[in-house]
Amino acid sequence: MEVGSKAVSLEELLKRKLTEDWGYRILLPEEVGLKEELGEDDIVLKDADNLILVSLIQIDLSGSLSPKVRKRVRGEIGRLARLSAYFNKAYIALPEEVLKLHKNKIIDVELLREAGIGLLSINLLKGEVRQLLPPKPRSSSRAERVDVTPLLKEMESKIRKLELLYDRLENELNEIKKEIDNLKVRIEITNTSRSKEEEIPKAEEESGREVKIEDLELPSFMRDNPWLEVLRRRGRE
Amino acid sequence: MEDPEKYKVRYAFAEDYGTSMYKYGPVREYPDVIENRGLILEPSLIQRVFAKEAGGELKGKRIIVGEEVAMYLGSRDDMAKNLIYPMRDGIIDLRDEIGWRIVEEITRYGLRKYRPKGDQNFKGFYVAASLSATAPKYMYEKIFEIHKKIDEEEGLVKAITIIPQPLAVAIAEKSVTCMVVESGHGNTQICPISRYPIRDAIVSLNRGGAEANAITAEILRDAGYGDLVPEERLVRLVKEAIGLIPLDLDKAIRKAKEDKERFRVIFRVPGTTMVIDLGDNSWTRFLIGEVIFNPGHEIFESYYKRGVPRPRDTIIGEERVTGTISLADAIIKAAEKCPLELHEYLWRRVILSGGNFAWKVPKELRDVACDAATKVRKMLEDKGLKVHVGLVKDPQYSVWKGALTYALAVPENYSWDWKLMEGWYKWR
Numbered sequence A: 001m002e003v004g005s006k007a008v009s010l011e012e013l014l015k016r017k018l019t020e021d022w023g024y025r026i027l028l029p030e031e032v033g034l035k036e037e038l039g040e041d042d043i044v045l046k047d048a049d050n051l052i053l054v055s056l057i058q059i060d061l062s063g064s065l066s067p068k069v070r071k072r073v074r075g076e077i078g079r080l081a082r083l084s085a086y087f088n089k090a091y092i093a094l095p096e097e098v099l100k101l102h103k104n105k106i107i108d109v110e111l112l113r114e115a116g117i118g119l120l121s122i123n124l125l126k127g128e129v130r131q132l133l134p135p136k137p138r139s140s141s142r143a144e145r146v147d148v149t150p151l152l153k154e155m156e157s158k159i160r161k162l163e164l165l166y167d168r169l170e171n172e173l174n175e176i177k178k179e180i181d182n183l184k185v186r187i188e189i190t191n192t193s194r195s196k197e198e199e200i201p202k203a204e205e206e207s208g209r210e211v212k213i214e215d216l217e218l219p220s221f222m223r224d225n226p227w228l229e230v231l232r233r234r235g236r237e
Numbered sequence B: 001m002e003d004p005e006k007y008k009v010r011y012a013f014a015e016d017y018g019t020s021m022y023k024y025g026p027v028r029e030y031p032d033v034i035e036n037r038g039l040i041l042e043p044s045l046i047q048r049v050f051a052k053e054a055g056g057e058l059k060g061k062r063i064i065v066g067e068e069v070a071m072y073l074g075s076r077d078d079m080a081k082n083l084i085y086p087m088r089d090g091i092i093d094l095r096d097e098i099g100w101r102i103v104e105e106i107t108r109y110g111l112r113k114y115r116p117k118g119d120q121n122f123k124g125f126y127v128a129a130s131l132s133a134t135a136p137k138y139m140y141e142k143i144f145e146i147h148k149k150i151d152e153e154e155g156l157v158k159a160i161t162i163i164p165q166p167l168a169v170a171i172a173e174k175s176v177t178c179m180v181v182e183s184g185h186g187n188t189q190i191c192p193i194s195r196y197p198i199r200d201a202i203v204s205l206n207r208g209g210a211e212a213n214a215i216t217a218e219i220l221r222d223a224g225y226g227d228l229v230p231e232e233r234l235v236r237l238v239k240e241a242i243g244l245i246p247l248d249l250d251k252a253i254r255k256a257k258e259d260k261e262r263f264r265v266i267f268r269v270p271g272t273t274m275v276i277d278l279g280d281n282s283w284t285r286f287l288i289g290e291v292i293f294n295p296g297h298e299i300f301e302s303y304y305k306r307g308v309p310r311p312r313d314t315i316i317g318e319e320r321v322t323g324t325i326s327l328a329d330a331i332i333k334a335a336e337k338c339p340l341e342l343h344e345y346l347w348r349r350v351i352l353s354g355g356n357f358a359w360k361v362p363k364e365l366r367d368v369a370c371d372a373a374t375k376v377r378k379m380l381e382d383k384g385l386k387v388h389v390g391l392v393k394d395p396q397y398s399v400w401k402g403a404l405t406y407a408l409a410v411p412e413n414y415s416w417d418w419k420l421m422e423g424w425y426k427w428r
Helices: A004-021 A067-086 A096-106 A109-115 A149-199 A202-206 A226-232 B004-010 B045-053 B066-072 B076-082 B097-113 B137-154 B165-172 B209-222 B232-242 B249-258 B279-293 B298-305 B327-336 B340-348 B372-382 B398-409
Strands: A025-027 A042-047 A050-056 A089-095 A118-123 A128-133 B012-017 B021-026 B032-035 B038-041 B062-064 B125-131 B157-164 B177-183 B188-194 B203-205 B266-268 B275-277 B314-316 B319-321 B350-353 B389-391
Touching: A004 A025, A004 A042, A004 A050, A004 A118, A004 A128, A050 A067, A067 A089, A067 A096, A067 A109, A089 A096, A096 A118, A096 A128, A109 A118, A109 A128, A226 B165, A226 B398, B004 B012, B004 B398, B012 B097, B012 B398, B021 B097, B021 B398, B032 B066, B032 B097, B038 B066, B038 B076, B038 B097, B062 B066, B062 B097, B097 B137, B125 B137, B125 B165, B125 B398, B137 B157, B157 B165, B157 B398, B165 B177, B165 B188, B165 B350, B165 B398, B177 B327, B177 B340, B188 B327, B188 B340, B203 B314, B203 B319, B203 B327, B209 B232, B209 B279, B209 B298, B232 B266, B232 B279, B249 B279, B279 B298, B279 B327, B279 B372, B327 B340, B327 B372, B350 B372, B372 B389
Parallel strands: A050 A089, A089 A118, B012 B125, B125 B157, B177 B350, B350 B389
Antiparallel strands: A025 A042, A042 A050, A118 A128, B012 B021, B021 B032, B038 B062, B177 B188, B188 B203, B266 B275, B314 B319
């Protein structure tokens, strides 16, 4: 459960401290071209040339710590890790009392370190915002928001061309296979026919020995075909 | 001199005159295929002027056949006017002079391609030509005449025989007793076979791939692609890419209307930027397949009223077979004309052949779509018959394969017999 009234003041305090004491300037999500990726509790700030993202996580203290909340915090870390490519620094901000009560249960500090995300605590009573874990600053310039639509279109066109090429090659390959089969049959017929001419003694040939089609190397559809015998009798029945 | 039987084996040649495609070639696994069509070229003004200057005069029309046709094609209007498919439902009219000239050129084209080079022993091919089972006698005479003429001019044909297409299918399928259903572009022939085709029992339907094309064209018109319809080849491509045979048409349409995205189809015309999207009308894909099997379904009435040609009735003897009869009823009709004791053997093997039965079934739509054999089996089962229905391995080539086997097996010294309609027709 989230507490709306406290949330406002938490956010206000956080924004005030970050701007007045830390010297950051607040930016609108549109200004960094990430309107769709950023949520209501995200604060985008600028410090000189550095872009900073702070995600405020508001949790109600009255209830017990549900696995849902832990999951939410882990999810938030993951989201910030993904977005960190666009920012030089990223923080998660939590109320201090939550951290005191549940620190080891809801925040995996090692995970934060690994992701290079800093941790801020907000003490509403004292009016303080403290940095408990510094973020890993990204020295490289932030990733540009690139419009990938033309790139995707180009890729799509290339894939389409490849598909067409594949279809064409497949057809050509099938044609070649057929042609090879045909040639094999022709060669076999020519060879068998020639060797039979050589084998058959002339006298026997002259005596009108019947040519057995089954003896020849024939296309597959003629092999073991009962019609050969049926048709051979035609005209004699 | 070489034994004539051995010579025949070496120079056997088969031709399948399909309504849409002509398949041809010597002994091999697969035939060559060209479209059974010709492009009529009128002599151009310049050609006529040059001919006149040279002292002559160009009167005749040139006929282009084979792959070369594509290079001469002009506008779509020219195509519709000058590109002629001579056969209609497997038949050419006796007096169709242009049609017969195209057949002559197509035949010449095929035989020339395989003339052996530098073979002194070559004295012409033994040609087995395959025609529709319902081809009239004059077609046999014309085909003989054409081959004789080509031989007299080019020495390419030693003898010729003609075999009905269903018999050729049974031969290719190695089945001596069976029921053959051969469905090509123009017609469907149902022919019981028991060593010979049982000619009195043949049922021929004036419908085939062309009817599926006509429905596809109408569907394209409805979807806003009317400008593509005059291109027959394109319509055929679309039909082959998107058409589906429904296991049960009503159920298939219901499902397709309930889940439009699942059945939606977008077809990119190969080699072009054209994209055809049927959108919400994707359920009509099932009509393309159904029309082959049951054009009498009430849903087609609205299409017939809008100009899609209704399959013509066939007259067999004194009987009229309705053009829209279901394929199952037509098969049963053919069987009923045979002796009762033969039925059992015929139902053991019903063979489907012809390009019109070669339909794809997308994996993800197998709950509603099926192949041609499953459809026919189901239709016959619904009539209470237990049958084995099979589709030939290469539906497009089985006629050619059977014709080639026929050429190799029929004895060389068996002369053509007009009573039995078999044997070798010779003139030298």
